[in-house]
Amino acid sequence: MNSGLKKLKEKRFKDINTRLSKIRREDVRTFLLKYGYFPESQFLPSDFFSTTSLVEKAALKKLKKLSYDKAKEGKPTFLFFPRSKYAIRALGVPPIEGFVHLSNFISDFWDEIKKHLQLNQGDLIIPYSYPLFFENKKRSDVSISNHKVLSELDIPVAVSHFNYCIFLDIKSFYPSTYTHTLAWCLDSRTRERPERNNKHNFANKFDSLTRKLYNGRTKGILIGPYTSDLASEILLRTIDKEISEKISNKKIETIGFRFKDDYVLFFNRLEDADFTRKCIQQILNDYHLEVNDNKTRVVHTDEFEDKKVWKVEVEKLKNEINEVYQSVNKDGLLVVPEKRIRFWLKKTQSLYELHDDEYIIKTILGNLVKEKVKSISIKKTTTSSCPHQIALEEVYISIFSYISYLCKKAPSSWPLFMVFICFCLKNNPNKEVVSSVKIFLFDFIKSYAKSGDSFSLIWTLYCLWRCNIDLTEQLKRLIRKEYEENWLVMAFLSKKTSAHKMKVDLVNRNRRNAKPLFEVVSVFGYGSKNK
Numbered sequence: 001m002n003s004g005l006k007k008l009k010e011k012r013f014k015d016i017n018t019r020l021s022k023i024r025r026e027d028v029r030t031f032l033l034k035y036g037y038f039p040e041s042q043f044l045p046s047d048f049f050s051t052t053s054l055v056e057k058a059a060l061k062k063l064k065k066l067s068y069d070k071a072k073e074g075k076p077t078f079l080f081f082p083r084s085k086y087a088i089r090a091l092g093v094p095p096i097e098g099f100v101h102l103s104n105f106i107s108d109f110w111d112e113i114k115k116h117l118q119l120n121q122g123d124l125i126i127p128y129s130y131p132l133f134f135e136n137k138k139r140s141d142v143s144i145s146n147h148k149v150l151s152e153l154d155i156p157v158a159v160s161h162f163n164y165c166i167f168l169d170i171k172s173f174y175p176s177t178y179t180h181t182l183a184w185c186l187d188s189r190t191r192e193r194p195e196r197n198n199k200h201n202f203a204n205k206f207d208s209l210t211r212k213l214y215n216g217r218t219k220g221i222l223i224g225p226y227t228s229d230l231a232s233e234i235l236l237r238t239i240d241k242e243i244s245e246k247i248s249n250k251k252i253e254t255i256g257f258r259f260k261d262d263y264v265l266f267f268n269r270l271e272d273a274d275f276t277r278k279c280i281q282q283i284l285n286d287y288h289l290e291v292n293d294n295k296t297r298v299v300h301t302d303e304f305e306d307k308k309v310w311k312v313e314v315e316k317l318k319n320e321i322n323e324v325y326q327s328v329n330k331d332g333l334l335v336v337p338e339k340r341i342r343f344w345l346k347k348t349q350s351l352y353e354l355h356d357d358e359y360i361i362k363t364i365l366g367n368l369v370k371e372k373v374k375s376i377s378i379k380k381t382t383t384s385s386c387p388h389q390i391a392l393e394e395v396y397i398s399i400f401s402y403i404s405y406l407c408k409k410a411p412s413s414w415p416l417f418m419v420f421i422c423f424c425l426k427n428n429p430n431k432e433v434v435s436s437v438k439i440f441l442f443d444f445i446k447s448y449a450k451s452g453d454s455f456s457l458i459w460t461l462y463c464l465w466r467c468n469i470d471l472t473e474q475l476k477r478l479i480r481k482e483y484e485e486n487w488l489v490m491a492f493l494s495k496k497t498s499a500h501k502m503k504v505d506l507v508n509r510n511r512r513n514a515k516p517l518f519e520v521v522s523v524f525g526y527g528s529k530n531k
Contacts, residue, residue, distance in 0.1 A: 002161050005255050008154060012126045013119045019132045020114055029107035031133040033063060036226030037099055063100050068108075071101035071209055073216045079224075079488075092222030094213040102209040102227050109202055113230075116186055117237055124244040125256035125263070126154070127237070131230045139226060150257055155264065158255055159304045162266035164273045168280060169295035173261040174228065175220045178288035182231055183207040185238040206231075219288075236261065239283055246279045266301070273298045310355040314363055317347055321367050332374025333427075338381040338395050344368075345402050358410030365403065365416040369517065375426040393436035396424065400440060414456050418463035422517055425467045438469050445471070449478050454489065461492040466517070 001009070074095025106113065117130065128146040159165070170176075184191035187203035210231055214222055221228045240258060247254055252272045256265040263280070267273040277298065281291050321344060328334040348364045368376075380395050400421065407413045421437065428434055441460055448457035457479075464471065471479075476493055483489040 001253060001255065004157065005161060008157055009124075009126060009255060012154075013121075013123070016127070016130055016132070017119055020117060020130075023110070023114070023133055025107045025110045027133055027135070028110045029064065029103060031135065032103040032106065032226060033100070035139065036103065037096070038093065038224070064104065066097070066100055066104060068101040068105040068205075068209060071098055071212050073212045074098045075215055076213060076222055089223065091224040092214070094222055094225050094227075098209070098213045099225060099227065102213065105205065105209050106227065106230065109206075112202060113186070113234070116234060120241075122244060122248060123241060124247055124254055125240040125258050125265075127233070127240065128257065128259045129229070129233065131226070131233055139229070147259055150259055150264075154257060156304075158257075158266045159301045162255075162268055163301055164267045164270055164298060165301055165304075166263065166265045166267070166273050166277055166298050167296065168263040168265070168277065169292040170261040170284065171290050171292035173289065174223045174232065176289055177219070177221050177232070177235065179207050179211050179218050179221065181235055181287045182210060184287075185234050232260070235287065239287065242283050243276070243280055246283070247276060250275065252276070270298070310351055310357065310360060313351055314360055317344065317351075317364060318367050320344070321364075325370055325373065328373050332372065333377060334373045334375070335377045335379050337379050338399070341378065341399055342402070345399070345406065349406060352406070352409055358413070361406050361410040362413045362416065365406070365413050365420065368420050369416070369423060371516075373423065375428070376420075376423045377428070378424065391432065392430060393432045396433050397436055397440055400437070404444075411455070415459045418459045419517055421463055422466045426517075438464075441469070442472070442475060445475055446478065449475070449482050452482070454483070454486065457483075458489060461489065465492055 074097065076092040076094045078090045078092055119127075128150045129143060132142070134142055180190075183201075183203040183206065185203075186206060187201065190201065190203050190207075210221060210227070211217060213225070213227070214220060221231055236258065240256075243256070250272075252267065252275070254265055254267050254272070254276070256263060258264075265273070265276060267276065277291075277296070284290055324336060324340055325334060344364060348361055351360045352358070378392075378396060378399065380390070380392050400417075403417050403420070407417050421441070425434060425437060441464055444460050445457065445464075448454075448460065461471075471493070479489060479493060
């Protein structure tokens with residue numbers, strides 16, 4: 001392996017192993033009970049979805065004493081969230097007692113689990129979704145940070161040293177996980193001679209407690225609780241190890257990266273890439289899993305060069321935006337000339353049409369919101385020939401219409417657009433502007449309510465709620481008619497709404513306690529740079 005890549009691997013391995021060695025049993029228990037119960041959605045603002053502590057400190061001692069030997073099977077509650085404009089993901093909230101029992105078990109046997117997770121010198125795959133339990137950090141924030149390290153720092157290094165790359169995804173990983181494989185990974189004897197193993201064996205007990213969160217099912221683990229993330233890493237760690245062993249035996253030069261169940265592996269020869277792809281399929285078959293053929297492909301690293309070209313252009317555009325944003329005043333008000341915004345949007349459109357990558361649109365829209373900015377005011381551009389013919393509200397609607405057009409090319413950018421509108425309406429003294437934008441948003445509400453686009457509808461409703469704009473009764477009736485069973489949408493129409501069969505109110509209706517808008521945008525990965 002190239003010396004630069006070897007140092008990269010050694011550094012990542014050292015960071016992970018050092019962090020793992022410092023984590024104590026009580027750190028694991030506290031983290032799981034504080035942050036691990038509720039699922040985190042990448043598609044909802046942090047002030048809308050509650051991820052506060054499962055328990056108060058006074059109750060923590062009592063929960064520690066709950067014996068996992070008495071855990072019973074329970075039915076999870078499913079919350080249906082928009083994964084994207086075109087897909088829905090069912091996030092599971094496990095039975096609370098079962099979750100506590102499993103959390104206590106993981107904490108008590110953390111030293112044994114930690115030995116399995118330690119990375120060894122012979123491993124060739126760097127994981128970026130390890131359970132490292134950072135205090136006071138959301139799981140999603142850590143995941144986004146790690147993914148940016150993978151995509152922006154490490155992959156470009158590998159691209160410069162190899163000729164071919166495999167992008168490989170495991171098909172329906174969480175729903176397809178066979179829970180007995182968790183025991184196999186932690187103790188191989190449970191696989192070889194299961195009839196000889198006591199049901200109270202540590203590895204079998206982990207399998208059993210995991211199943212009890214999901215009606216005792218042996219196929220599938222819940223998407224949402226952090227115990228599932230840990231279980232997935234235990235399984236994937238074993239798969240990583242077997243892949244590395246197969247590649248090493250063939251003396252193939254490679255380096256691999258993994259984020260959750262997505263693999264990226266680099267090779268110098270096409271035949272090595274094909275051999276590895278087949279080996280991975282064989283290994284996955286042993287664990288009752290399979291490769292997602294629709295998302296798996298082998299490409300030449302020259303294809304990465306095209307992306308490098310537009311990344312340079314995008315960085316230039318981001319720098320131009322940053323220069324204008326330097327003029328924010330001490331109160332956080334930023335005045336942006338109309339012509340500058342129009343130039344940025346036209347440049348974004350031309351880059352998108354040239355390279356056909358919606359990440360370009362998402363990146364630029366994300367950079368229109370920065371932490372030091374509290375509100376944005378658009379300054380109308382006037383000319384000597386027609387200085388007063390276009391009203392200011394028309395300027396706002398024209399610019400917002402342009403952005404909505406770009407969002408059609410990149411549907412996942414819609415939340416960024418809605419947050420940008422929130423900044424533009426905050427403390428805006430022009431009543432005509434506010435009134436025009438309200439009608440503009442109402443039209444979208446009507447359209448999305450009829451089309452069934454819950455993803456865009458939820459974010460548009462959030463924008464209106466954040467800007468303290470009430471819906472008309474006609475729109476409320478339309479939404480109720482189409483979304484009566486969707487508690488997430490209905491939460492915006494009533495003051496108090498809770499998830500079915502849950503005693504916890506997941507919706508924060510107090511605007512005064514809402515998170516800063518910049519933190520809402522940070523779930524998209526822009527929080528670390530847009531200072």
